[in-house]
Amino acid sequence: DGGITQSPKYLFRKEGQNVTLSCEQNLNHDAMYWYRQDPGQGLRLIYYSQIVNDFQKGDIAEGYSVSREKKESFPLTVTSAQKNPTAFYLCASSILTSGVSNTGELFFGEGSRLTVL
Amino acid sequence: GENVEQHPSTLSVQEGDSAVIKCTYSDSASNYFPWYKQELGKGPQLIIDIRSNVGEKKDQRIAVTLNKTAKHFSLHITETQPEDSAVYFCAANPYSSASKIIFGSGTRLSIRP
Numbered sequence: 001d002g003g004i005t006q007s008p009k010y011l012f013r014k015e016g017q018n019v020t021l022s023c024e025q026n027l028n029h030d031a032m033y034w035y036r037q038d039p040g041q042g043l044r045l046i047y048y049s050q051i052v053n054d055f056q057k058g059d060i061a062e063g064y065s066v067s068r069e070k071k072e073s074f075p076l077t078v079t080s081a082q083k084n085p086t087a088f089y090l091c092a093s094s095i096l097t098s099g100v101s102n103t104g105e106l107f108f109g110e111g112s113r114l115t116v117l
Numbered sequence: 118g119e120n121v122e123q124h125p126s127t128l129s130v131q132e133g134d135s136a137v138i139k140c141t142y143s144d145s146a147s148n149y150f151p152w153y154k155q156e157l158g159k160g161p162q163l164i165i166d167i168r169s170n171v172g173e174k175k176d177q178r179i180a181v182t183l184n185k186t187a188k189h190f191s192l193h194i195t196e197t198q199p200e201d202s203a204v205y206f207c208a209a210n211p212y213s214s215a216s217k218i219i220f221g222s223g224t225r226l227s228i229r230p
Contacts, residue, residue: 033216042220042223044220048216092160108161109160
């Protein structure tokens with residue numbers, strides 16, 4: 001089945017540790033995204049990538065890093081610099097075309113819940 | 118930049134009744150308004166969307182209306198069923214670019230049996 005796979009589903013981290021969340025897609029989408037979800041705050045964009053080896057900061061990039069070495073993969077590292085990392089993290093992908101015919105529909109993975117102990 | 122406000126934050130309706138969720142947006146350049154449904158423990162999934170050149174769109178029990186002048190749009194669910202229980206997010210984005218999409222804060226809908 002085509003889709004987006006995130007792992008792990010649950011992750012616990014001690015303060016001061018970096019942790020990497022995996023995101024893989026087999027939809028052949030050019031664009032990939034990382035969102036953070038906190039209760040009552042909707043989805044906030046952390047980073048996005050429209051092409052291999054290139055990515056841009058979203059609204060809340062501080063304390064996070066990403067890489068895009070392959071079209072299918074877009075891992076997110078939550079570094080020790082992120083002051084409040086406990087959250088639900090969602091990866092998404094979309095077709096990347098311009099023009100009125102493209103809706104920019106996002107296809108989401110099932111998320112990774114990170115808890116800092 | 119764009120700002121999307123969503124109300125209410127929680128909504129409880131009797132099974133079979135209708136549910137309405139409302140959103141307002143600030144950027145008049147926004148021209149695409151999707152609605153996503155997030156079931157417990159899952160990622161959001163697109164359920165319906167509307168473009169700025171359309172006032173209303175229906176898909177079986179769900180419908181979305183858009184008032185461009187007032188900059189607000191609404192999701193209507195009729196004949197609600199238990200499987201409609203979820204968190205619903207409205208969103209707005211200009212230029213049909215997913216990287217510009219701004220989400221509302223979400224509405225947790227509960228359907229009472």
